[in-house]
Amino acid sequence: MAKRIYFLAIAFIFMFLPSSLAQEWQELKGEHFIAYFTQEQKFAKEVLASAEVYYQRIASDLGYPRYNDFWLWDKRVKIYIYPDHASYVKATGQPEWSEGAAEYKNKKIASFSGSKGFLKSILPHEVAHLIFRDFVGFVGEVPLWLDEGVAQWEEEIKRKDMKLTAKELYKEDSLLSIEDMMKLDIRNIKDKNSVYIRTYYLQSVSLVGFLIERYGSERFAEFCRQLRDGKTLEAALSFAYPTNIGSLKDLDNEWRQYLGKQ
Ligand SMILES: [Zn+2]
Structure with a gap:
């Protein structure tokens, strides 16, 4: 019972x-x-x-x-x-x-x-x-900064602030080089408030914003298409931006110039 x-x-x-x-x-x-x-x-x-x-x-x-x-x-x-x-x-x-x-x-x-x-x-x-x-796709060499940069760029509500902060970092000369960004394994940094993580994310969105604002959406899509089809990052950049960007160093320079004029 x-x-x-x-x-x-x-x-x-x-x-x-x-x-x-x-x-x-x-x-x-x-x-x-x-x-x-x-x-x-x-x-x-x-x-x-x-x-x-x-x-x-x-x-x-x-x-x-x-x-x-x-x-x-x-x-x-x-x-x-x-x-x-x-x-x-x-x-x-x-x-x-x-x-x-x-x-x-x-x-x-x-x-x-x-x-x-x-x-x-x-x-x-x-x-x-x-x-x-x-x-x-999932095959090409897509750096994390590009992926995170695109995603943050579309957080339109934060765009203005992100641009201002990127410019400040540029003025203080505290930006990482793109080469360093490529080496930094951000996923292994546990502290999400680490200054590296904040700088890395901010630079990511700033780089994507620079490519889209300076050279337009169509070229950006071409750049993505080249990555999708298996080109390396540098090869995809120089294909999509033939007169301006031939290497990561060029990207770094052009982007800093753009920040300086903001
Ligand atoms: Zn994300």
């Missing part, structure tokens, strides 16, 4: 578990994205609408105009919005400070409901990573 009561009690508990614990996903479908959420539909709706707007803007910023047919139907990107920060961290294995993440191969983005900065910053950042990766 005691056993039976015990089972009933268990069944009772399971029946009344809050739905968030059972993680029953509800979905909202857009043209290129599907948003999954458990509680707050309003936030999910905003996420989906913003993602579609970013998609168009990023493809055109990067010079990928025929990108429109990607990510339709079963190729749509899935955005998982966990109910809170703790469940997001637990499910994704991301570090405690993380507010959002993307999985390139499975075309998934994850964050949590009400995440500060997700809509304006992290979402365009992660969508840019996915679009960029789709375009350049």
Whole structure:
């Protein structure tokens, strides 16, 4: 008898578990994205609408105009919005400070409901990573600074500040050389507030911004296409920017000149 009561009690508990614990996903479908959420539909709706707007803007910023047919139907990107920060961290294995993440191969983005900065910053950042990766593929020699630079450039809300800080670092002469950036294994630096990491990320976005603003989106797309097709970084640069950039040293010089004129 005691056993039976015990089972009933268990069944009772399971029946009344809050739905968030059972993680029953509800979905909202857009043209290129599907948003999954458990509680707050309003936030999910905003996420989906913003993602579609970013998609168009990023493809055109990067010079990928025929990108429109990607990510339709079963190729749509899935955005998982966990109910809170703790469940997001637990499910994704991301570090405690993380507010959002993307999985390139499975075309998934994850964050949590009400995440500060997700809509304006992290979402365009992660969508840019996915679009960029789709375009350049996984075979070519794509440096981390280019990948992170593209993603940060699309955090439009931070652009002005990032430009100002890059200019300050230039004036103080505290920029790393691009050669040093290529050698720095940023993923092995544990402290995310390390001055190297901050400088590295800032320079990444500044370099991408320089290439796009100075020479335009079409040439930038050509540069990416060359990387995708297996050219080395220097070969891709000199193919896309034949009269200005023949080497990493040239890129470094041209970029510093541009910062000096900002
Ligand atoms: Zn990133």
